[in-house]
Amino acid sequence: MIRTSLPLKKSLKPKRCRSCGANFNPISSMSKACSVPCAMALNDAAKAKSAARAAKDERKSLAERKAKLKTRREWIAEAQAAVNKVARLRDLLAGHGCISCGARPQQKFGGTFDAGHYRSVGSAPHMRYYLPAIRGQCVRCNRDLGGSAVNFRKGLVERIGINRVEEIESMQWTAKWSVEYLERLKKVMNKKARRLEKRIEAKSEVNQLEAVE
Ligand SMILES: [Zn+2]
Ligand SMILES: [Zn+2]
Known part of the structure; x- marks a missing residue:
């Protein structure tokens, strides 16, 4: 049998336009x-979608960076707590009272004896962990009297001399604490604090024995 006609190109089934929803015969x-307008509208919608996705990714990475930053801030605070503790215990062991007014802390030093920075952390952040400039200070001087700077200086001069105090006053550098450094600092300081606590305990036992005799 001879074909009399060429097979017709198979026509495509009608489709629903993804933009306007009308049925159409696809090419x-x-x-x-x-x-064409519907194709352009679809194209625009796709672009907007990918832009929104990019913005979402951007927000996500920002949040991740923030989380990292927060962790670092926490490390800074934790290392500070350990350094402050060492400063307080060092001064207690030496029998010192408040650097500014000389008041003796009560038996429990947690709440009544602060660690005061001679140069405030706000204005001299690089001195944040510099132990010679961090001293045991009563709550009144440290908090109520805003650090009692003039008397702090007097007390510090008595303890370490005017030359060292002036040296501390002129110390200038840019501090960049890495998380690794802060972790190590916290660990070392906590160890030091435990040693100081043991020595304070031993000293008070000796004092008690002497009082009995
Ligand atoms: Zn359409
Ligand atoms: Zn005081």
């Missing part, structure tokens, strides 16, 4: 829109 199997 190719790839067609998604019924017309």
